[in-house]
Amino acid sequence: MEKLQSHTIHPVFPLLLFLLQFTSLHLLSSAYDLPDKYFINCGSNENVNDISRNFTGDENSGSLSSGSFFFRKPGTAVKDSNQSGNTSTLYYTARIFSEQSSYAFETEDVTTTYLVRLHFFAFSSPTDLSTAVFDVSASGFLLLHNFTAKNSGNLPLIKEFFLTTRTAKFRIYFTPKESSFAFVNAIEVFPAPPVNFSFDGANRVGRDYKIPSSSVLQTIYRINVGGAKIEPAGDTVWRNWDTDESYLRTKDTATTSQFYSDRPLYQSEDSEYAAPDLVYQTAKEMNTNRSRLSNITWSFDVNKTAGHLVRAHFCDIISISLNVLWFNMYINSNFSQEIGSYFYVTQLAAPFTIDYVVGSYDSGVMNISIGPSNTTTEKNAFLNGLEILEIMDGLAFNPKENDQSKISIPIVVGSALGGFALLSILVGGFFLFRRRRQPKPAEHSSWGHLPAHGGGSSHSRVTELTINGSPVPNLILGLKISFAEIQLATKNFNPKVLLGRGGFGNVYKGTLLNGTKVAVKRSSPGSGQGLPEFQTEIMVLSKIRHRHLVSLIGYCDERSEMILVYEFMEKGTLRDHIYSPDLPRLTWKQRLEICIGAASGLHYLHKGSSRGIIHRDVKSTNILLDENHVAKVADFGLSKSSPLEETHVSTNVKGTLGYLDPEYFRSQQLTEKSDVYSFGVVLLEVLCARPVIDNLLPRDQMNLAEWAMKCKHKGLLEEIVDPFIKGQINPNSLRKFSETAEKCLQEDGSLRPAMSDVIWDLEYALQLQQTAVPREPHEDSTAMDSSAFILPDVRRVPSIESTFERDDTAVVSGDFSSSTASEVFSQLNIDNAR
Structure with missing residues (x-):
């Protein structure tokens, strides 16, 4: 551990602290004071x-x-x-x-x-x-x-x-x-500090447990594993951390590790609030001196009728390098997960947490264990901290009170302002009624000129920065929507119109005054994104329009709110249609067309403007489908402009585990080819219908990209194809599709194709699929011999690249119904092609 470097925490920029009020956790969590x-x-x-x-x-x-x-x-x-x-x-x-x-x-x-x-x-x-x-x-x-x-x-x-x-x-x-x-x-x-307790990203333990729609978390245990008791004075927000000794089932199975020479190497400023330094500077690890290694187990008395959220704290202070130690974590002996620091952090002594939602158990005892994994030669395991919070589902009636009997100067002033706010609402309602009778197209509405609702500042945070830190042009203010209008559109954010939850916050279905259906994304406390992502999203989408990119209708930043309003995508996310048993399964032809559409949207981002844009978070949840299953790329909060002259952008690594370009991860140099790699993972996800990271699978199958490429090289790719479409796919279409994915996933980014080439290859796979259809299982073997179909020898037409450029450029001038890349095939001579 002597090689570990000290870590310096940079102070938060003072102007940012001034702009962000600490009482709004859905702003930059790193601005928490x-x-x-x-x-x-x-x-x-x-x-x-x-x-x-x-x-x-x-x-x-x-x-x-x-x-x-x-x-x-x-x-x-x-x-x-x-x-x-x-x-x-x-x-x-x-x-x-x-x-x-x-x-x-x-x-x-x-x-x-x-x-x-x-x-x-x-x-x-x-x-x-x-x-x-x-x-x-x-x-x-x-x-x-x-x-x-x-x-x-x-x-x-x-x-x-x-x-x-x-x-x-x-x-x-x-x-x-x-x-x-x-x-x-x-x-x-x-x-609360940005500890980001969330059910959405937590592992589920006990499949039948249903999380209450409205719940409170009560802290039951907070344990400093391997360390001394931490009093409130030793914690950033005055928490108590108990020792773990009284909860250990067998004390001689564990030994204590300590590392006091440096602060933990926090990967983000948010993570500093997860636990004090002392929690990550001590750990319990397996006692390797025992004649027989045994798992370390802690037992906790819990409410047997309630569910619990368990947060495990890890910080590898015992290994000599990052990717040598893998171990298992068990909860109640019926759930296990293999854990390796490599999947969560980029260096040793860097803290990370994993959350679990644990269903109720009749025993009233929760057992948490760690033990060695069979997939590595290093037989050890460690744990730094534990938090167990009870998920309480109890609504209480709040009686109405007459606050006039309580006199204090701040409250009297507030009442006067409240009267003025009420008058403003009534006046605003009158104008909204007038607007209802004269609807305007969503793209050209002058929402920014409506009276402001409430007591928030009229100053717009969005005018302060662009995607590169320069002032935002004033024309963006034309997209501004008042908070009052958004409340009307969503029926005051009624839970009945909630579409889902994401990293940024909740997404609601709404209807504007002109009848346009929209999706309203509202930032929530503890979300993983903040003000820069909010501003970037507006900057990117206010300047681009394309058939395969989700359109921004407007935004609201009143009263510390961060709200984005998009065109409504009827069919939801691509991920939903891959995994959800409640939705109709997509055919292979539909999947190909969706992939082609998404690739076209990314190609336009990269090449369709004077200065290209790198998406940086391409994944199946960021590809949305309209009522006709037309794909549109969404969520541009992490996007970056391509450099004017250089070949890459040096930047802190951001993205989603499993989709992240390993070359970008190692070098921190972002290029368009990083999006290409992520899209290659999406292609495999579409083909195999399994998560890109599945911790419950054996280690060699855990990562979809690695596993699928191994299967392809062994000639076993068909064995991991989604069973629903396995009988639909023409073998030649499958071969071309898998080759395309493999090219996207090249370790060396310079060897990956441009998105224009990806589109061409996917269109080719679609044509091959339509040229000869495999027989159904019930058909007579003499009716059709699809295996006799020979892959045509088709050469790339020199003008294809320019065809895509013309198609995308037309969109900039206002053509919102751009044609797809299928025009390419008008130049090909393929029998039976359309």
Whole structure:
């Protein structure tokens, strides 16, 4: 490990910090700053500084300079009669409620994930706090039910939750049960760091478990594996990390590893918030000195009726190189995954996390194990940290309250502004009604001139940068859509019109005032993309139009929102049609036509403008299909302009695992051929109908590109073709298609074809498919002898390249119905070709 280099964390650019409000997690997650609100010292008029947090006495409600909070039906303040020095002064007071009461916090009216901590300590007082029984709810979610704060260790109880909400006032309700009462010592409410807990990318353990549509995550365990207990002072956002010793089933199966010489080599600024440095500088690894190697197992008591989200933290501090150690991780003995750092990070001592959604089990015990893999000679395994969060599905009724009884200066001002906002909405509604009677084409609508909705700044972040950092031309403002209009189009983001979730956020189906159906992509908290991707998408799509590229209708960046509005693609993603059992399976001819369309869109990006564009995230989820199964390439948030003179762009590696060009990954030099490689992976995905990375398969089959090429070289490619289309494919069409994919996947980017050549080859494969159709299984063997068909010797026509250029250039001038590359075949002499 002596060879590991130190890692320097670059400071965040100050202007970016000024532009981004920390309360909006769906902006750049790297702009997250430590919060200064809300930290409440309950039952007191004194402020308490506790581990660089200033807890404001709740009797000083409305006193925060950065916002205000207040409580309703304040109950009674009580003090600890002993005031033991063993606890923080934060636990010297509490507030008791004999009837339902609430704290309300002024927040941004945007979708935000909050971290909520509730502190309870049953100190000595005339009222025995340990006898309290009560419920706690927040913004429509039940957090604690029939809760009592008894703690045998005479230590404070801290309950921690992650919940996503959109409200101008975040409320926490305390509801006593029957003749009992409720109490609380301290409250923390602040936007969560970009830890990005997400169900979408998590591995599923227990196939029958259905994730609740509305849920809250409650932290149950947070473990520093192999290390000491970490107090809140040692964590960026004041989390507690326990040691793992008490959870180990057999202690002599593991040894402790430590690496304190350097900070972990974080791959992104976001990952620094996942866990403290100390978690990644220690680990448990297998005890190789035992006569017989055994898996390391940790056991945890969990709610047997609930699902859980498990996050495993890894940082390879024990290997001598990145790609020598592979090992297995097991959950409840019925799920295993082979893990290698190579798939997640680019260097040793670089942290990464893997998430699992674990269904409920009757035993109420969750066992997590690591052990050696049979695919490597290195027999070891390691783990740095664990988090287990319960997935809570409990909705709570929030009573309506008359806030006029609560007076504070910030709230009075807010009420006045609210009246003005209401008037603005009414005026805006009048104009919207007028517009409804006079619809305009979507491409030419003047949405940017509508009155702004709400109190957000009228300054547009989109005017600040381009794809290369230069100012954006003002004409883009003509695409701007007001937030009010988007709310109308999506019925206020009704879950019933939710189409899906992606890395950027939720996608909704909407209908504009002129009747145009659109897809509305709204950034969400903890998404993997941020402001630069948002700006890049607008810059790219505002300048290009092509039949095989998704069109941008407009955007909205009011009130810290980042919303993109596209033409609606009726059939969804190509990935959906490859894998979903609920959708009709695509025929081989349809798949070929979709691949040709997508290749045409990419070819236009590369060559159809004065300065080409590299997509950088070509994959099956970014190829959409309209009602006629016409393919259109989408999602340009990671795109880069090609250099004017150089052959490549030097850039940080971005993309999607499995589709990523290995040459780009190694050299960090991006070229158009990187898109070609990714498209080659898509071709194999279309052919084989299996994920590009499948961790449940043996190691040699895990990566689709590697596995398919091995099968092709052994003459076994037909064995891994999607069974649904295996009987449809003409052997010559399959041969040409697989050759095309193989050329795209060349290790040396200079040997890969241009997209124009890929189109030509795919069109050729389509013609071969249509020239002779294989017999169906039930047909007589004498009816057709497709195997007798000989692949024609067709030479490349010199003018083909220019044909594509003319086709794409015509699109720039406004021809939105460009012809496909099938015109090429008018120059070929193939019998029975169209």
